[in-house]
Amino acid sequence: MNRHAPDTLRRRLLLVGSAALLAPRAILAGAQREETLSDDVASVMRTSVNNVNPARLVFANPRDGERWLSDMSGRLARFLPDEAARHRILINVQYETTRAGLDTQLILGLIEVESAFRQYAISNVGAKGLMQVMPFWQRYIGKPDHNLFDIRTNLRYGCTILRHYNNIENGNITRALARFNGSLGSSKYPNAVIGAWRNRWQWA
Template sequence: SPARLVFADSREGERWLAAMSSRLARFIPDEGERRRLLVNIQYESSRAGLNTQVILGLIEVESAFRQYAISGVGARGLMQVMPFWKNYIGNPSHNLFDIRTNLRYGCTILRHYNNIEKGNIVRSLARFNGSLGSNKYPNAVLGAWRNRWQWG
């Protein structure tokens, strides 16, 4: 089924989408592309029970919203998912550059770490980044969230 905004009130969803789209413009000039991406991010993060605004901060830090980003160690896409995850939570044929697939994986992985860390988002983010014991990465994500993506 296609991704859709998950809000109790559809007008609130539209307000959110308009506000986030204007904030995302510096990264993605095309409005249609921004809206489609935001709907997918909001849908997948809500589905995983994660704070959408924190996920926006994470994607800003990980890939600057570049769908085809590849890190020096081979992490892929918006949320910089390592290909080995396909063997654990998916299928080797999955394309991590596909927006919906990348978000589904990234949100599933962060949710897994958030469960392990009993909701401690700082430790969950550090695990996501493979840097448990350092707060550099969590601080960058939470800084992006506070500076650009806070809502409500």
């Protein structure tokens, strides 16, 4: 900025810069494609979305579950300072991803990219919640009164949708991620999710 700029202009520019620094991270949700599902596929997905059981950690050894929760909670603290909120999200993520046959750690990377773990995030195209689910999915696989800002509901939808795309792509998770984001043909989004997974969420 020119040091001779009028004080009013200088203050205005400083306010704009401060607002940019304080603004929440941009949501990277793309324009998920509304598509026609076969009756069989829609029925399977609808059953998955509507079949609700209490969320719990799914580990063969409960001690592994406790160790995982403690480790992931520490990593998630940079996004969520409240420990109870972290545990709630992590238990639900682990349960829903296991139920859908998805890699839990990869989905943590996806949620970081999509919403930075903000439960009430909404994109400029209307995608909602942790996994940035588009509301049109309620017509195909859910119910109009489903709350996509609810943690369990959002994760159940998101995991069901990604599993559907992974099936379409015969297990090619890179292409499935691009479909989930509505950006098939571009590697930007899958690379961002995989990068977040590798940098922050891998677990042995």
